[in-house]
Amino acid sequence: MCQALAYQAVRETWASVLRPWEDALAHSPGDTLFLTPLWQQTWWKHFGVGKQPLLYSFWAGVRLLGVAPLCLEGDTLAFLGETDLFDYHDFIVPRGEEGAFYPALVHALAGLPWRTLRLLSLREGSPALEHLPPLARQQGWTCQVEEEDVAPGMPLPGDWEAYLRALDRHDRHEVRRKIRRLTQDTLAHCYAIDDPNTLWGFLDEFFTLMRQSMEEKSRFLTPQREAFFREVGVALAERGILRLYFLEYAGHRVASALCFDYKGQRLLYNSGFNPAYGHLSVGLVLKALTIKDAIERGLAYYDFLRGGEEYKFRLGGRSRRLFRLTLRRPDPTPG
Structure with a gap:
């Protein structure tokens, strides 16, 4: 006392x-x-x-x-x-x-x-x-x-077009162009995994795409961190917080993004992509689609989390x- x-x-x-x-x-x-x-x-x-x-x-x-x-x-x-x-x-x-x-x-x-x-x-x-x-x-x-460090993020408007209008003119054009190039092709589609009963196997593919995308991420994914992600991921999926997004192209999962929806916010926690499809900007397109999905779900804020990577600002993030x-x-x- x-x-x-x-x-x-x-x-x-x-x-x-x-x-x-x-x-x-x-x-x-x-x-x-x-x-x-x-x-x-x-x-x-x-x-x-x-x-x-x-x-x-x-x-x-x-x-x-x-x-x-x-x-x-x-x-x-x-x-x-x-x-x-x-x-x-x-x-x-x-x-x-x-x-x-x-x-x-x-x-x-x-x-x-x-x-x-x-x-x-x-x-x-x-x-x-x-x-x-x-x-x-x-x-x-x-x-x-x-x-x-910085942790960019942005308030989300009520609709996708309002989000696009808020982007810099060049960035708005690039986001629209890259999404259109992929989504007009019937070979591409995006979906999310949120079932804790099936999450384990999909996490294997997520980790593979993380490792493929950057050497730094490959070094980061130690067995100890993988075990942590698996345990906390299943627990968050059971609570309806985790959404693991994949972008498929020609039957292959080419990009993935791990997001958490918590108290009206979407947190983009980590991501990965297959560099063989980098010419299609699959990583950036998938992140943009997770923003679109967050808007459609009525979330109020999109948090890119720690790090000042350029893509976060190209997609509308404001530095914090x-x-x-x-x-x-x-x-x-x-x-």
Whole structure:
């Protein structure tokens, strides 16, 4: 208990934290798939070896102020997960509780055995970026905020033609031309897989197309990451969140895109294509068709997620910044 502030920090287990975590997330303006217990606990199952989970809930009486999902490795304290599998991180704080949560968090942090606190992938506008630096400096900790990456996205209009009109003239022409070139050919068609009972086999083809498209993606797809994707993918499909898109041409699956539909937004998580069909722009066309499908489903926002690849802006994405916040305690005084 923090007597001066009358806040209570509760060290939780995975089992005990789920209820307050889900309650806080449901009322948080920063709610995103990457902050769900499902995503983070699955990550922990596959990548948590050698780390100590520090899961805290914060309360003012019976009022939930928020949840801090952290882990300790050596003397470094951080969010669960890294940028390879998490596009966004943050604390889970209900709207309006920020002014109470962050002082309680800093009070709890002061009693934990860390030297560096590394908070990755905080979105532009995150309350952590506003509240933590001045509170940390009051404790005598140094604070550094750095721009980490961008995560382009865009609000979706009510219809496809309105989306096209919003594009740059050249980009609008290219999107229309490339889609027309493929879709007017009866050899091409697009469809989505969302049945958890059949997803496993289709994930094999998705991974193959990822590996074919870029050497970097081939290196990224380690057996450990594949196992994570399979487990979390089936769980998300069971909840109606996952949609795995394929573009077929002449009976061959030539491009694929893994999307998550979460709280009115479509997240384009990853994609791949067969370079032998690159002259048909199959990767770009499929991504455009996932935007069209999102509009037709009435979704409000399309999130290209982390990375400033050119195609995201050609398809209408607007840049949003991600930040890294690092706190450091001073070295202990000798003697």
